Amino acid sequence: MTKIRDTKSRTNATPGTGNGMWLLVSIITFILIFGYLSLNLKNVDFGYEMQELSEREQELKEEINKLRAAKASLLNLERVEDIVINKLKYQYPEPEQFIKVFEDDLSDKGDKGDKVP
């Protein structure tokens, strides 16, 4: 009898159910760790992406600045005058060459202009 009982208790201690439990715990732990790590990795990925986008944004802003500076340099009046007078051979007009034709033609700047009879 005693022998039979021993055998039974040993049979109950076999890895069967215990292993299943370990396996389950391992899987859950693995999933948790995996989930935690993948979330962290995703977070880091977002960080990289945001960093790249913000760098790109800065680059574009800087590009706009440079273009504005370049535009202003191209419209530099000294340069424009040089082209107009030396290349296109234009001349400064004399004041008498300007004739006011229509009152309505004046922009804001000319509103206070003297009236021509």
Next chain:
Amino acid sequence: MKINNSEHKRVFALFVFFSLWVLFIAVSLVRIQVFNYGKNVSKVRAQSNRVFPVNPKRGTIYDSEGEVLAISIKAKSAFLSNKNNIQSLALFKSIRRQVRLTSEEKENIESRIRRGEKFIWIKRKLSDKEYARLKKIKDTNRSTSVLDFIEEFKRVYPQGTTACHILGGVGVDEQGLYGIEYGLDSTIRGKKGEARVMLDARRKIFKLDYLTEPVPGKDIYLTIDSSIQFFVEKELGETVEKYRAKGGSVIVMDVDDGAVLAMANYPVYRPDRVKYTPPRQVSNKAISFLYPPGSTFKIILASTALELNKCSPQQVFNCYNGVYKIRDREIVDVHPFDKLTFEDIIIQSSNIGAAKIAEKLGRRNYYAGIKRFGFGKRTGIRLPAEERGIFKSPDRWSGVTLQFLAYGYEINVTPLQMTRAFNALASGGYMVEPYILKKIDGVFLKPKRKANILSPGTVQRMVSIMTEVVDSGTGKKTRIAGIKIAGKTGTSKKISRNKKYVPSFGGFFPVGNPRITVFVVIDEPKGAYYGGDVAAPLFKSIAEKLSIYLRIFPELDDNTEIRL
């Protein structure tokens, strides 16, 4: 499956081993994360976190029409990380040919390499071409010494020399040195920020947090119109060169609100090369040049005399045929007159006549009149280094000060103060404070209040006299067909052994409805030196261009020939 005793023992041993291992890990984790938490966190932060200052972008300066006058863009600065002197010298030998450096700078870099300094600037704020050339050298460099770059802001002045004296310039660290860049430095510069970045094992940034957000500098709009500024500078430059003068200044002001449309000085300089320019050339003479105004000051005398009813326009004064002795001094007229009326004294610019008017006016009255026109104090234009002028109080006047003051001596003024005085007559007797800042960060700045200093009757008489100065007096060379101009010439002599003069002309137009006040002053011209010969023609050429640009159309007679 049967497990025998020895197997059971082995499993147990394995279990104990793993348990101890797990326990060891757990204890280590507790030790690392609990007991040594602070120490380890700071270690990790030191390795992966970097805190660095973030320089704000300097504000942009625009003219009144929104044209960019000064802007900051990013540029690379090159430096050498010196690990081996010989290799560094060899590396610099290839670099020095690719960037513009003065021989002094080259020698300085070489001596620093020889001294074994570890960090050496090659050149701050490279041009795009220079950067491209140095980048190639960096990429092919095999030596232990490293050529590398840092990104910095670089101030750019796209209009070249236009408005240089107003803008001033900045130093290598973007700090304002002169002009509006200096005067409004705290507004334009913004505030530095601080950022923390997290780096991965490859030193790549994966997170950036601002500990303190940088505050960008505020954008500034000036009242200056860069087109007017450009042609005024050009005309001024031509006159200064023509008369081989030491320099000159021109101010163009809006009559109604005192907005300065142009403030030109000559010689000019490039604001981006300000640190290589002598300070004398950089100073804004329009607000800092002190000179005796000469006969242009007679308008102050005449206005005060008329305002206080001490004289009438037709009153006759003795002009002593050109020489008037007073104490041990003599007052001389270039063109001698026996007698002149009050208005002819101004039209013909008689010094003796002016002295007689001053005598009639009296010390206290004249002093108060000059003060009312704002002399002896700054205009408050918000440009740095503005002079207040030199004007003594009556208790410090000598026996001849009153007479000398009558024609603009024993007083020193700035061109801007004179512009303001002329503008008072143009604006119907109102003192309008000149201003140059139109808008800061989108907020319009209101011009200061006007103060009435002259009655309409005085203004009307003065304008009529000043129009006559241009039509038939000393200012004939400013006449423009169809556009009425009121003005006054002036020529003052500097206290010097050699004959050095300062001719000037102030005026406004069109007389019917004044819109623009212009003041011109030339410093030490050679050859001709009278205001009517040197300054008046410059005023005319500026007025012609202004009338076209601002659409002030000439009132032409039917007989006037129109050239097309």
